[in-house]
Amino acid sequence: MKYSDDYTNDKFKRRAISVEEAQKRVMEHVRPGITEIVPLPEAQGRFLAEPLHAPHPYPHFRRSGMDGYAVVSADTKNCKDDETVWLRVVDEIPCGYVSDRLITSGLAARIMTGAQVPEGADAVVMLEATRLREEAGDVYVGLKKIVEPGNNITPVGYELQEGELLLEKGTRLGAGEISVLATFGIHSVPVIRKPRVAVISTGSELLSVDEPLQPGRIRNSNSFMLAVQIREAGGEPYIFGSVPDDVKAAGRVVMDALQNFDYVVTSGGVSVGDYDIMGDLVRQEGVDLLFNKITMRPGSVTTAAVINGGLLFALSGNPGACFVGCELLLRPVIRTMLGAPQPFLPRWQVLLGADYNRVNNYTRFVRARTEIRDGRVYAVPAAVDESSVMISIKDSDCLIVIPPGTGQLEEADKIEIIKLEGGGWS
Ligand SMILES: Nc1nc2c(c(=O)[nH]1)N[C@H]1C(S)=C(S)[C@@H](COP(=O)(O)OP(=O)(O)OC[C@H]3O[C@@H](n4cnc5c(N)ncnc54)[C@H](O)[C@@H]3O)O[C@H]1N2
Numbered sequence: 036m037k038y039s040d041d042y043t044n045d046k047f048k049r050r051a052i053s054v055e056e057a058q059k060r061v062m063e064h065v066r067p068g069i070t071e072i073v074p075l076p077e078a079q080g081r082f083l084a085e086p087l088h089a090p091h092p093y094p095h096f097r098r099s100g101m102d103g104y105a106v107v108s109a110d111t112k113n114c115k116d117d118e119t120v121w122l123r124v125v126d127e128i129p130c131g132y133v134s135d136r137l138i139t140s141g142l143a144a145r146i147m148t149g150a151q152v153p154e155g156a157d158a159v160v161m162l163e164a165t166r167l168r169e170e171a172g173d174v175y176v177g178l179k180k181i182v183e184p185g186n187n188i189t190p191v192g193y194e195l196q197e198g199e200l201l202l203e204k205g206t207r208l209g210a211g212e213i214s215v216l217a218t219f220g221i222h223s224v225p226v227i228r229k230p231r232v233a234v235i236s237t238g239s240e241l242l243s244v245d246e247p248l249q250p251g252r253i254r255n256s257n258s259f260m261l262a263v264q265i266r267e268a269g270g271e272p273y274i275f276g277s278v279p280d281d282v283k284a285a286g287r288v289v290m291d292a293l294q295n296f297d298y299v300v301t302s303g304g305v306s307v308g309d310y311d312i313m314g315d316l317v318r319q320e321g322v323d324l325l326f327n328k329i330t331m332r333p334g335s336v337t338t339a340a341v342i343n344g345g346l347l348f349a350l351s352g353n354p355g356a357c358f359v360g361c362e363l364l365l366r367p368v369i370r371t372m373l374g375a376p377q378p379f380l381p382r383w384q385v386l387l388g389a390d391y392n393r394v395n396n397y398t399r400f401v402r403a404r405t406e407i408r409d410g411r412v413y414a415v416p417a418a419v420d421e422s423s424v425m426i427s428i429k430d431s432d433c434l435i436v437i438p439p440g441t442g443q444l445e446e447a448d449k450i451e452i453i454k455l456e457g458g459g460w461s
């Protein structure tokens with residue numbers, strides 16, 4: 036075969052599509068989420084499968100906000116001109132106890148923070164604003180200030196009324212949401228099962244992480260990086276060992292994984308090199324190739340295909356491109372399957388933290404770190420951010436989006452960033 040033949044080969048004729056179009060194409064193949072029930076203590080970070088409504092108001096009883104005395108506020112109207120009003124104390128109410136005494140004019144009940152306010156009382160006076168006197172075996176509380184009806188009482192349903200929406204479908208469950216579920220007694224939580232993602236790295240040069248270095252070979256870092264990104268997106272990664280650059284061997288592993296997992300993500304072998312086997316794999320018969328070139332950098336050769344109904348993300352082997360491909364394409368698919376209302380990472384308008392002058396034909400996603408200067412958010416591009424560079428991924432909390440054709444950019448120019456989640460910075 037002549038080399039010139041090669042350049043007429045399909046391998047080199049790739050039609051580049053925009054990132055947005057690539058996202059649209061993979062999003063058309065999101066699998067429906069499956070509901071499962073998990074116990075409350077295991078619900079952290081999971082995504083709610085259905086909207087939940089309040090089964091009762093909260094609080095469900097009138098609650099004292101202070102340690103003090105429950106009174107009839109009208110009794111205190113004579114407190115003006117520093118006159119002390121004396122009320123007979125008829126009960127003591129700790130938390131969890133419900134008094135059967137009706138508080139009428141001239142009476143009071145000692146009450147603790149969080150306890151149910153007795154019938155008849157319409158205000159609580161804090162302990163520090165009272166004094167005590169005993170007379171003929173009775174205890175009297177003295178008040179010197181007028182109190183308004185409702186003072187220091189949290190009304191029924193102050194936070195939520197019965198039937199109100201507690202949490203939307205697709206909500207990710209953090210500390211505040213878990214507190215809501217516990218408060219309303221929702222101990223079995225309906226969540227979407229974590230999307231299962233097979234992670235396969237291709238490359239005959241790859242050593243496993245516990246192997247000593249060998250000449251010309253490197254350790255497989257992409258599989259472990261991808262697993263973290265998948266977990267942060269809400270999925271469950273399954274790391275396969277790396278497969279050598281052999282289209283048949285890799286094909287078997289990929290085909291098998293497509294049958295058994297919601298999605299398959301591979302790294303490496305998508306460019307035009309002689310051993311770039313993923314490129315060959317997706318050119319086979321029966322494969323619905325969604326794209327094999329995107330107008331973005333890094334990751335221009337990022338590929339996706341549907342094979343036997345399963346969605347394959349074939350990401351570039353270069354760590355920078357692999358990272359970006361996962362954030363921009365796999366993450367929204369996982370989040371959509373989980374029912375998240377906003378599956379894409381947020382975009383912010385910020386200021387550029389340093390001059391940037393790389394010329395681009397494609398949209399460039401530059402690793403960067405946000406910082407505040409004089410109350411404004413700046414994004415400082417990483418010193419080294421080539422696709423092949425691994426080390427600056429850890430230092431980045433955002434990607435600066437530089438549209439194609441952008442000329443020289445100067446420090447403090449307005450730019451757009453994609454804010455990343457997770458990582459050592461958060
Ligand atoms: N003639 C051309 N060569 C290249 C082009 C091109 O357009 N024409 N594109 C370049 C660009 S851009 C990229 S990006 C890479 C894409 O390469 P592949 O996706 O085919 O990936 P590999 O060749 O398998 O590996 C690239 C690089 O990454 C290392 N690697 C691979 N897997 C892992 C892993 N699991 N952990 C860590 N590092 C990994 C691998 O050893 C290579 O160094 O192609 C350019 N070339």
Ligand code: MOO
Pocket residue numbers: 331332333334335336337351353355356422
């Ligand atoms: O695919 Mo490469 O990462 O565009 O630089």
Ligand SMILES: [Mg+2]
Pocket residue numbers: 303304305306307308310311
């Ligand atoms: Mg290659």
